Amino acid sequence: MKLPFGMRGTSMGLALWSALVTAESAAQPDTTAESIEALTNRLLPVVESHRGLRFLRPVPVEVVSDSVARLHFGARLTKFYPEDELAAESRVYEQLGLLEPGTDLANLLLDVLEEQAGGYYDPDADTFYVLGDVPASLLEVIMVHELTHALDDQHFDVDSTFTALAHDEDRQNAFGAVVEGSGTLVMASYMIEALATGAIGLEALLELEETGFGQTEQFATAPPVVRCGLLAPYVLGEIFLSYGDTTAAAAAAPPAIDTAAIDRAFRDPPAFTEQLLHPEKYWDESSRDLPRALPAVDLGAVFGSGWRKRAEGVLGEVLVALLTGSEGPQLDGLKLTSADAWTNPGAAGWGSDRWELWTDGDRHRTVLVTSWDTEADATEFLSTLHIPDVQVARRGDTVVVVAGSASGDAVNLSQACLELLVPRPDRH
Numbered sequence: 001m002k003l004p005f006g007m008r009g010t011s012m013g014l015a016l017w018s019a020l021v022t023a024e025s026a027a028q029p030d031t032t033a034e035s036i037e038a039l040t041n042r043l044l045p046v047v048e049s050h051r052g053l054r055f056l057r058p059v060p061v062e063v064v065s066d067s068v069a070r071l072h073f074g075a076r077l078t079k080f081y082p083e084d085e086l087a088a089e090s091r092v093y094e095q096l097g098l099l100e101p102g103t104d105l106a107n108l109l110l111d112v113l114e115e116q117a118g119g120y121y122d123p124d125a126d127t128f129y130v131l132g133d134v135p136a137s138l139l140e141v142i143m144v145h146e147l148t149h150a151l152d153d154q155h156f157d158v159d160s161t162f163t164a165l166a167h168d169e170d171r172q173n174a175f176g177a178v179v180e181g182s183g184t185l186v187m188a189s190y191m192i193e194a195l196a197t198g199a200i201g202l203e204a205l206l207e208l209e210e211t212g213f214g215q216t217e218q219f220a221t222a223p224p225v226v227r228c229g230l231l232a233p234y235v236l237g238e239i240f241l242s243y244g245d246t247t248a249a250a251a252a253a254p255p256a257i258d259t260a261a262i263d264r265a266f267r268d269p270p271a272f273t274e275q276l277l278h279p280e281k282y283w284d285e286s287s288r289d290l291p292r293a294l295p296a297v298d299l300g301a302v303f304g305s306g307w308r309k310r311a312e313g314v315l316g317e318v319l320v321a322l323l324t325g326s327e328g329p330q331l332d333g334l335k336l337t338s339a340d341a342w343t344n345p346g347a348a349g350w351g352s353d354r355w356e357l358w359t360d361g362d363r364h365r366t367v368l369v370t371s372w373d374t375e376a377d378a379t380e381f382l383s384t385l386h387i388p389d390v391q392v393a394r395r396g397d398t399v400v401v402v403a404g405s406a407s408g409d410a411v412n413l414s415q416a417c418l419e420l421l422v423p424r425p426d427r428h
Helices: 011-017 033-051 066-080 083-095 105-116 136-156 158-164 169-197 217-221 224-243 259-267 317-322 375-384 413-421
Strands: 061-064 119-122 127-131 308-313 350-360 363-372 391-395 398-404
Touching: 033 061, 033 136, 033 169, 061 066, 066 105, 066 119, 066 127, 083 105, 083 308, 083 350, 083 363, 105 217, 105 224, 119 136, 127 136, 136 158, 136 169, 136 259, 158 169, 169 224, 169 259, 224 259, 224 317, 317 350, 363 375, 363 413, 375 391, 375 398, 391 413, 398 413
Parallel strands: 061 127
Antiparallel strands: 119 127, 308 350, 350 363, 363 398, 391 398
16 A cells, blocks of 8 residues: 555654543644744754755745645545556455455545644645644644655655656555655654753643544554554654664764665665565665566466456555454554564565456456565465465465455466466476
């Protein structure tokens, strides 16, 4: 599930604390144009100091309502996630057991984003928008996060990278984690410094429950595939970029940020989300893991006349883990940084995957092809697979799953697909 830059709200990261705190009241910020402009001018050099870059041009800031924010998220969703593409992916998720049949994925995403958003940076307008119901004590924190996005965008043209990676969903998601991880690291560094100096108080953590900010009802009840898509960029992005900090700065108080590591990740983004879960596969040259190419085979001959490929994409290790028993992340800050919250033994050893949606009128079939580091990894994936009514076949380190209309087919479609993808060694 891809949620490009400018489609997430800052408070998603802050909401990690909302499960741990309560509050009696929440003061409203001074959101007059003069106040916001003054606060922005004061925070710009702060963000520059923590991020290690200079702003190339001013960043306009405006205050908007929840409804306006929802319109923005909807527009970004349409731009990067066209209706036919979203419908196809929803169908695949339904057939793989990741969504309940009939789920309106677009509205579900917008409901959660509207609940969680505290502010967002719009790369199309080069403008940061803050929601008017954000508690006053959190306004600075949110602005630091979003101004970091603006700063990164000015130096690395973030939206262009998202567009260039549109053909590779997993790689696009991995780059999204670099973007959100940068904002979260700078935000965390600023908060630690501000708390230590008394610039902000603990009330900044205690006001998450008020004014609709930090509420988690929509998020907590959302399917795991949605929670993963929304939360992973913040948590896994911060962990991934922190792993790159091998300098003495990591032990500083308050902690400094290895800005060179962040810059490197922007210039040479991780190749897939597996590298977020296992950062050593990106940062350590001796352990660096590159994507494994899956054979490009036309499966139309297996399905017969009338069937056509409607869409294709990649799940990645985090979503594959949901197929093997993972329940997805919960808003528990004490557990989210553990790999167990995001993956499991059935998904470990992921090498690559590709799903294809095939249609014939009202009939739909999903083919999921997975490649694994070893045959043992492939066998464990197969033994832990939690998808009802599917056909599966394995040869060596490759596993094929066929779901949907295939379940009642007399022909073993998964085996037939496997024969095309991985011919037997004795066949020429």
